[in-house]
Amino acid sequence: MAVLNKIRQKTFVLIIVIALALFAFILSSLFDNRDALFNKSQHIVATINGKDITRNDFLQKVEAAQRQMGPDATNTQVMNMVWNRELRESVLSSEYEKLGISVEKDQMRDLLKTALAGSPEFLNEAGLFDEGKLNEYIANLKNTSAEAYAGWVNYEKQVAANALQQNYFNLVKAGLVGTLSEGELEHKLEGNKVDIKFVQIPYSTIADSTIAVSKSDIAAYIKAHKNEFEVEASRDIKYVEFKEEATVADENALKAVLEGFKTGKTEYNQSSGTTDTIKPFSEVKNNESYINLIADSDVPFEDRFVFKSSLPKEFADDIYNLNEGEVFGPYKDNGFYKLSKVIETKQIPDSAKVRHILIPFIGAASAGPDVTRTEEQAKSLSDSLLSVLKRNTSKFPEFVTEFSSDQGSVAKGGRYDWHPYGTMVPEFNDFEFEGKEGDLGVVKTDFGFHIIEVEGQKNKSKAIKLGTIARKIEPSEETINAIFRDASNFEISAANKDFEAVAKEKNLNVRPVNGIKALDETIPGIGSQRQIVRWAFEDETEVGDIKRYTIPNGYAIVQLVAKHKEGLMSVEDASATVLPKIRKERKAELIKSRITASTLEEVAAAENVTVRTAPAINMKNPTISGGGREPLVVGAAFALKEGETSKLIAGNNGVYMVQVTKVTPAVELDNYQAAANRIEQQKSSIVNSKLYEALKEAAEIEDNRAELQIQ
Numbered sequence: 001m002a003v004l005n006k007i008r009q010k011t012f013v014l015i016i017v018i019a020l021a022l023f024a025f026i027l028s029s030l031f032d033n034r035d036a037l038f039n040k041s042q043h044i045v046a047t048i049n050g051k052d053i054t055r056n057d058f059l060q061k062v063e064a065a066q067r068q069m070g071p072d073a074t075n076t077q078v079m080n081m082v083w084n085r086e087l088r089e090s091v092l093s094s095e096y097e098k099l100g101i102s103v104e105k106d107q108m109r110d111l112l113k114t115a116l117a118g119s120p121e122f123l124n125e126a127g128l129f130d131e132g133k134l135n136e137y138i139a140n141l142k143n144t145s146a147e148a149y150a151g152w153v154n155y156e157k158q159v160a161a162n163a164l165q166q167n168y169f170n171l172v173k174a175g176l177v178g179t180l181s182e183g184e185l186e187h188k189l190e191g192n193k194v195d196i197k198f199v200q201i202p203y204s205t206i207a208d209s210t211i212a213v214s215k216s217d218i219a220a221y222i223k224a225h226k227n228e229f230e231v232e233a234s235r236d237i238k239y240v241e242f243k244e245e246a247t248v249a250d251e252n253a254l255k256a257v258l259e260g261f262k263t264g265k266t267e268y269n270q271s272s273g274t275t276d277t278i279k280p281f282s283e284v285k286n287n288e289s290y291i292n293l294i295a296d297s298d299v300p301f302e303d304r305f306v307f308k309s310s311l312p313k314e315f316a317d318d319i320y321n322l323n324e325g326e327v328f329g330p331y332k333d334n335g336f337y338k339l340s341k342v343i344e345t346k347q348i349p350d351s352a353k354v355r356h357i358l359i360p361f362i363g364a365a366s367a368g369p370d371v372t373r374t375e376e377q378a379k380s381l382s383d384s385l386l387s388v389l390k391r392n393t394s395k396f397p398e399f400v401t402e403f404s405s406d407q408g409s410v411a412k413g414g415r416y417d418w419h420p421y422g423t424m425v426p427e428f429n430d431f432e433f434e435g436k437e438g439d440l441g442v443v444k445t446d447f448g449f450h451i452i453e454v455e456g457q458k459n460k461s462k463a464i465k466l467g468t469i470a471r472k473i474e475p476s477e478e479t480i481n482a483i484f485r486d487a488s489n490f491e492i493s494a495a496n497k498d499f500e501a502v503a504k505e506k507n508l509n510v511r512p513v514n515g516i517k518a519l520d521e522t523i524p525g526i527g528s529q530r531q532i533v534r535w536a537f538e539d540e541t542e543v544g545d546i547k548r549y550t551i552p553n554g555y556a557i558v559q560l561v562a563k564h565k566e567g568l569m570s571v572e573d574a575s576a577t578v579l580p581k582i583r584k585e586r587k588a589e590l591i592k593s594r595i596t597a598s599t600l601e602e603v604a605a606a607e608n609v610t611v612r613t614a615p616a617i618n619m620k621n622p623t624i625s626g627g628g629r630e631p632l633v634v635g636a637a638f639a640l641k642e643g644e645t646s647k648l649i650a651g652n653n654g655v656y657m658v659q660v661t662k663v664t665p666a667v668e669l670d671n672y673q674a675a676a677n678r679i680e681q682q683k684s685s686i687v688n689s690k691l692y693e694a695l696k697e698a699a700e701i702e703d704n705r706a707e708l709q710i711q
Contacts, residue, residue: 043055043056044704045058045703045704045705046083046086046087046701046702046703046704046705047700047701047702048087048090048091048094048699048700048701048702049090049091049094049699049700049701050700051090051093051094053086053090058082058083058086061082061086062075062078062079062082064154065078065081065082066078069081074521074528074530075530076519076521076528076530077521079705080519083705087696087701088692088696089161090699091692091695091696091699092164092165092168092692092695094699095168095695096164096168099168099171101164101167101168101171102164103160103163103164107163108156108159108160109131111159111160111163112134112156112159113129113131115159116129116134117129120370121133121137121368121369121370122134122137138152169687169688169691172687172691173683173684173687176680176683176684176687177676177680177683178675178676178677178678178679178680178681178682178683179676180671180672180673180676182675182676182679183672183673183674183675183676183677183678183679184669184672184675186620186672186675186676186678186679187666187669187672187675188665188666189618189619189620190618190620190666191618191665191666191667192618192619192638192663192664192665192666193616193617193618193663193664193666194616194617194637194638194640194660194662194663194664195613195614195615195616195617195660195661195662195664196613196614196617196624196637196658196659196660196661197600197611197612197613197658197659197661198600198611198612198613198614198624198627198633198656198657198658198659199600199603199604199607199609199610199611199612199656199657200609200612200626200627200651200653200654200655200656201591201595201603201607201609201654201655201656202653202654203583203584203587203588203591203653203654203655204654205591205607205654206587206590206591208583211582211583211586211587213579213582213583213586215571217582218571218574218575218578218579218582219571221578221581221582222568222569222571222574222578223568226568229568229569229574230567230568230569231564231566231567231568231569231573232517232518232566233517233518233537233563233564233565233566234514234515234516234517234518234564235516235533235536235537235560235561235562235563235564236512236513236514236515236516236560236561236562236564237512237513237516237523237532237536237558237559237560237561238499238500238510238511238512238513238558238559238561239510239511239513239523239525239526239556239557239558239559240490240503240508240509240510240511240556240557241508241509241511241525241526241551241554241555241556242483242486242487242490242554242555242556242557243483243553243554244475244479244480244483244553244554245475245479245553245554246473246474246475246476246479247475247476247479249476249479250473250474250475250476250479251332251337251473253476254330254337254471254473255330255337257471258329258330258337258338258339258469258471259330260278261278261280261281261295261339261469262280262281262282262327262329262330262339263280264277264278264279264280264283265277265278266278278294280327281295281327281339281341281467281469282325282326282327282341287301287341287343287467288301288303288467290467291467291468291469295469297468297469297470297471298336298470298471298472299336299468299470301467301468303465304422304426304429304430304465305344305346305348305421305433305434305463305464305465306422306463306464306465306466307348307350307421307461307462307463308320308462310422311466312331312333312334314331314333315328315331315333319340319342319464319466320462320464322341322342322464323342324342324343324344324345325341325342325343326341326342327339327340327341328340328341332473335472335473336470336471336472336473337470337471337473338468338469338470338471339468339469339470340466340467340468340469341466341467341468342464342465342466343464343465343466343467344464344465345462345463345464345465346434346462346463346464346465347460347461347462347463348421348433348434348460348461348463349421349433349457349458349459349460350420350421350458350459350460350461351418351419351420351421351457351458351459352418352419352421352432352433352454352456352457352458353415353416353417353418353419353454353455353456353457354415354416354432354452354453354454354455355396355400355409355413355414355415355416355452355453355455356404356406356409356414356416356428356450356451356452356453357382357385357396357399357400357403357404357406357414357450357451358404358405358406358447358448358449358450359373359378359381359382359385359403359404359405359448359449359450359451360373360378360405360447360448361373361374361375361377361378361379361448361449362374362375363375364378364446364447364448365446365447365448366405366406366447366448367405367448368405371405378448378449379442379444379449381403381449382442382449382450382451383442385399385403385451386440386441386442386451389440389451389453390440393440393453396413396414396453397413397414399451400413400414405448406447415455418456418458421433421463425445425446425447427443427444427445428443428445428450428452431443431452431454432452432454432457433457435454436454436457437454437455437456437457438453438454439452439453439454440452440453440454483554483555484555486506487548487554487555487557488548490502490503490506490508490557491546491547491548491557494546494557494559495546499546499559511524511525512561513525514561514562515564515573516533516536518533518537518705518706519533519705519706520533521533523556526551526552526556527551527552529549529551529556531549532549532556532558535547535558535560536558536560537706541560542560543560543561543562543563544559544560545559545560546558546559585650588650588655591648591654591655592648592650592655595607595648595655598645599645600645600657600659603657612626612627613661614626614627616664617634617637619634619635619638622634622635627651627653627654627656628652628653629652630651630652630653630656632649632650632651632652633649633651633656633658636649636658637658637660640658640659640660641660641663642660642661642662642663643659643660643661644659644660645657645658645659646658646659
């Protein structure tokens with residue numbers, strides 16, 4: 001019993017001990033599982049209105065978008081596109097949830113019916129949308145291709161998202177009305193007019209140099225107008241560029257190689273151990289083999305005729321006037337040294353008119369998912385149709401409608417009206433221009449089999465078939481090595497000395513780049529350089545650090561010049577914006593302080609300015625003729641009665657004194673509904689452009705992209 005009594009007496013102590021033990025256990029488990037305590041943010045790209053966007057989900061969407069956009073889109077461009085899409089979706093979905101709006105199954109079917117109403121694969125024999133065909137299409141995707149089905153699901157989501165957005169925007173628009181009171185006010189803002197006399201003492205009458213503005217003045221202004229000067233974290237850098245460019249010696253070497261093909265030469269063949277004799281270009285019969293294989297041209301031989309207008313302007317006459325077999329060059333053109341030979345000349349029309357029927361086959365560039373013909377079947381059908389057309393060309397329009405897959409020409413009976421030489425793919429082009437008017441035949445291209453009828457040709461003129469050996473003007477390996485050495489030497493020297501002094505010593509141009517943001521990609525002058533931006537924002541990178549980067553066609557040696565924290569803009573950066581504003585305020589004070597006159601004429605005489613007039617001023621467009629846009633001055637004028645004179649007013653362009661000479665009220669209307677309707681339309685029209693931006697501004701967005709370095 002004594003023991004139990006002691007336990008009861010120590011109950012509070014026991015509770016404290018047990019609580020501490022439990023807390024220690026929980027804390028220990030948190031430290032054992034660091035992800036729970038510290039690393040959550042490493043897996044969250046952003047949190048928008050309380051909803052997380054995970055790293056894995058975000059990067060999967062980026063990967064899918066990259067495949068869709070192709071290799072020309074940079075990784076950063078794709079990520080920014082996905083980010084903007086995800087941000088919009090998250091911000092708007094928060095609003096949808098608050099209102100409880102969604103797209104249900106029946107509405108989704110209606111949306112798909114509307115969206116796909118023009119797709120032939122979902123239409124029945126009567127040309128109407130067939131839901132059964134849509135269901136069959138979706139089921140087929142699901143069974144045959146997981147990737148294609150996922151694409152369809154994403155398409156449905158996009159259709160639903162667009163519908164939700166439209167529903168939401170329509171709800172907002174429905175709440176925006178123009179009242180009769182607003183209509184009356186709008187009418188009066190436009191219709192109430194005053195005529196004034198005024199004097200203006202421009203701020204330019206006081207020299208900027210006479211207005212002293214200190215750094216503390218600028219800092220105080222920034223503090224008083226914080227919203228105008230909030231900035232993201234940024235970095236300033238400078239760099240010099242070492243370009244891998246061909247030297248004069250490199251160009252002369254290229255010209256010498258082409259001269260060898262022009263005159264002929266002998267070369268030692270290391271693989272066979274023999275000496276090969278290379279004929280002069282002018283004596284060659286198999287031009288394609290010579291250009292592509294023996295001369296190893298950087299631009300392959302193209303077996304086509306060209307007109308004079310297609311030749312390089314500077315050398316067009318020299319080349320066009322050559323006889324067959326004659327050679328011109330070497331000449332420099334568009335980054336290449338070239339040697340050109342006229343192989344053949346011919347009289348060819350410069351434009352033609354044709355009609356055609358396109359029969360695609362599986363694998364052809366024009367083949368859609370509904371194309372089931374093999375190449376052999378497509379060729380057989382084309383030949384059969386051609387046989388019929390040779391006997392009766394009147395069936396051409398009928399066959400176009402029934403068989404042609406070229407939707408761009410079906411509505412015109414398969415016709416392509418007058419078009420210049422070289423417009424169509426080579427095989428099509430050769431048939432319509434190298435044949436004669438009235439020709440009818442089948443031609444195969446990457447798009448399928450074309451049944452072509454040449455309806456017209458005009459303006460025959462001389463065309464030439466040109467064989468050209470081209471060598472791209474590039475720096476030699478020796479030049480590239482020299483540029484690498486120069487860049488490396490500069491990097492070492494600049495690390496130990498002043499960056500700009502070393503650049504000046506070596507006659508290099510230093511390019512400053514200021515205000516780089518954490519998610520920027522492009523560096524002016526050298527293009528997409530996400531690697532440099534990342535380096536500039538790394539914690540380990542200190543101001544003054546230097547690093548060499550490989551860039552397209554060379555190297556950039558970069559130095560970090562400054563780090564700017566997130567927050568208010570620095571005095572130095574804000575001075576260009578703030579200085580004119582402070583000067584204007586102080587000039588207004590000076591002008592006001594020196595004027596004691598109380599009439600327009602007295603002020604004009606004292607300040608050596610003239611009294612001017614401005615008729616029919618209204619509040620809707622607060623502009624003073626001869627004074628510029630001056631809302632404050634116009635507002636002050638409307639506060640005066642006819643004949644009254646204002647005090648001195650500090651406007652945008654100077655200090656004013658105004659006198660109202662005439663007040664013309666707006667015409668009273670029996671009803672202001674028309675003006676109210678205009679206001680309602682104005683409100684509604686800005687919803688599409690302003691609503692999302694307003695929601696985004698109000699949203700709670702935690703963006704971790706820069707910290708995660710996923711760009």
